[in-house]
Amino acid sequence: MDNQNLVDMANRIGDFFDSMPDREEALAGVAEHIRRFWEPRMRRALLATLDAPDTSGIAMSDFVRQALVSHRAQLTPAEPSTV
Template identity: 75%
Template sequence: MDTRNLIDMANRIGDFFESMPDHEEALTGVAEHIRRFWEPRMRRALLATLDEAPDTYDIALTNFTREAIVRYREKLTPAQASAA
């Protein structure tokens, strides 16, 4: 999975919602969009980037997007797949 692309997509989502007048609603919007429309492996990769070394890529999360992801991390974390 291309981490730079995930960061860029997350930032574009953040840019859209950041223009909303209600800051809390905007943060929720970013998280809900990512939760609903990104598949679990994409969300796992984005969250892993925050944990590993987010500053090692040519592109970084904007402060607003990072705030949304950190605040709603639990909701964005995919459930563990159960072993069959």
């Protein structure tokens, strides 16, 4: 999975919601959009990129970073079953 592409997509989502006047509603909007429309492996990869100490030039916007951190619990998919 291309982490740069995931971050670029998240940044574009963030650009849309960042124009909203209510900051908390905008942050929740980013997280809700990603939760509803991104499959679990995409969300896992995005959160792993957020946690990575060296993102090697991957530029996640501060707004998206804040949305991911503040809504991490709802964005974290359940672990896949090993049945």
